[in-house]
Amino acid sequence: MPVQEIVREIVIPAGVAGPDPLVMDVRCYAVAQPGGIVVIDTGMPDAESGIAEAVEALGGSFGDVRDIILTHLHMDHVGSLFAIAEQAPMAAIYAGGPDSPDIRAPRRVQGLGEGDYVQDLQIFATPGHTPGHVSVFHEGSGTLFIGDAAVSAEGGVERSPEAFTSDAARAEESLERIAALEPERMLFAHGAEIASPVQSLARLLGGPYGS
Secondary structure (H helix, E strand, O other): OOEEEEEEEEEEOOOOOOOOOEEEEEEEEEEOOOOOEEEEOOOOOOOHHHHHHHHHHOOOOHHHEEEEEEOOOOHHHHOOHHHHHHHOOOOEEEEEOOOHHHOOOOOOEEEEOOOOEEOOEEEEEOOOOOOOOEEEEEOOOOEEEEEOOOEEEOOEEEOOOHHHOOOHHHHHHHHHHHHHHOOOEEEEOOOOOOOOHHHHHHHHOOOOOOO
16 A cells, blocks of 8 residues: 655644653655545644645645545644645545544544544544544555554654643553554554554553553
């Protein structure tokens, strides 16, 4: 399955997620699908040009984008939604049901639930980071777009920062579901792809939150 990654770097000021500034990357994805290109998350408000380049690398243009899936409602995932949606008028917009009413968009955001499909991409409800957080699974390639259900750092899987997590207990349950799914690949919204992600996640589970 052809996938193009868009990466931007942001700095979170001191005091928001801890005493020191936090430098982190934000990743969103353009995915080739049988019925047209799917954009998974739209990044920060300056991500439009990077997403355009990723779509072009798949051999298309914004006119070929048919679906936009938002893993959740945080600004670093919906920041370029208006810009992308307005240039991709044929694209339906989706987000997890509990998050969808709170996402501002130029047209209706359709709610997604467990087991729904967008083309060949299956939706898994992975709440905790936000109430409506979803992950997106392509069974044929074993690829899971994990959103902020977890992050990668220093070659391993880590929990998302507790400061940005609405319900730590539900987030832990979602990680256990992801581990049981055993995806071959995990593509993160924060952090690069790693080798053996399921084994790394299994090592993480059971430790204290924030470890």
